[in-house]
Amino acid sequence: MVPFRKMHGLGNDFVVVDARPAPLPLTPARIALLADRHRGIGCDQFITLEPGEGAADVFMRIHNPDGSEAGACGNATRCVASLVMAETGRDRVVVRTISGDLPSEFLPDGTVRVDMGAPRLGWQEVPLAEAMDTTELPLSLGPFSTPSACSMGNPHATFFVDDLDTAPWQEFGRQLEHHPLFPDRANIGFAQVIDPDHIRLAVWERGAGPTLACGSGACATLVNAHRRGLAGRRARIDLPGGTLQLEWRLDGHVLMAGPVATAFTGELDPLAGAAAAAG
Template sequence: MTPFVKMHGLGNDFVIMDGRRSPLGITPARAAAIADRRHGVGCDQLIVLEPAADGTPGEPGAFMRILNPDGSEAGACGNATRCVAHLLFGEAGADRATIRTVSGLLPATRGADGRITVDMGPPRLDWQSVPLAFPADTLHLPLSRGPVADPAACSMGNPHATFFVPALDALPLAAIGPSLEHDPIFPERANIGFVQAIAPDHLRLAVWERGAGLTLACGSGACAALVNAHRRGLAARRATVALPGGELVIEWRETDGHVLMTGPVATAFTGALDLDGYPA
């Protein structure tokens, strides 16, 4: 039996498994089966910890592999990073850790209030890095669907497009999200954010996540929302981003261009799986 921890950040939930000592044999089909909410454990992403190729002296660390419910791999996940950091803090009795991903290094720290801050690095704003299928102004993409149009785009380790809307509650998110995710302008698909700017320091956000659909929260999506809103003159460099599952504080630091995400984590339960009972 293979142990796992079920955790969430603002309702964005994860099954976290530790493969640092020996490979777990998690295939795309097996990841999708574990993530299934009827026949598996159920989660927005399956997280597999693997050995880090290198480490930061004096800090705990691990490589974090992120698998979507459809079995595809994601490059970054802010809420999952906070959850993994919490586990690493507990193992080492530390308040700092560095999590490695396919998109780069994510340093994390724990504050006195127990909330965890992750340095998500600088956003990538050129069209090649999002990536887009052709050269375009990432501040104003030629993209529309139903009631939404003219998004801004960036990469936070994974591709994001952010639409700005006057009333978030009126949008048919489940109807337009899938086709926007798969629009030909995004060769690797994209996470689609919908933002209502309440004030320069307060944004409301809903996200259709690539490979996962609507989720209660999306950490990298909140980072992209703040970055794109600031680029459009709709937000300051620091704001509270309210998602269906709760609030994150996002700061686009002026000194070095890095994006910082701060929020809580929670452990739902622990368990163990017979991986041989899932598709190979």
């Protein structure tokens, strides 16, 4: 049995296991079973800690609940950073992902702020299926049209809506995630700009569906809203699970700050689902 920690950032929840002492026999099929909310522990993403190298204090591997690997997760980064800072007694650490290094720090108010790096704005970097301006995509489905796209280590498309409460975003989120324009699928954000410094956001996450919060989606939303002239470089972003504070600095980096929490701890069987994977 392997110890695990169930953590969340604004209700965006994670199973976190530590594979730094030794690799764990976790396949995508086993991860999918452990992430299942009816047959496993249940989570929006499954997080594996691996040894850090060089400037990195830890390597964070991210899997979606369908077992696919993700490149970034802002809420999980804050959770992992808080664990490593507690271990080391330091207020600043670097979390490495397959998409790059994410410097993180404790703030005086008890929240954790992560430097999510610079957004990738080219169509190949998102990626999109063909060359186009990522500020306004020629994409329409149902009541939603002309989103903006960027990558925050994973692909995001943001649709801007007049009223998030009445927008049927869950009805169309799954279809948009799998739209042919997104060869690697995409996280789909639905944003209502209240003021230039205040945005409401709901996200259909790639491989996870609707979640209470999406940190990288909030970053992408601020970037895309600013590019469209709808917001400034700083904004409060309200998600179903709570609020994140965002800043897109002039040097291009996006900073995201918010709370973290541990729900419970326990032990899991890393061989769970082995029979299903073999069969």
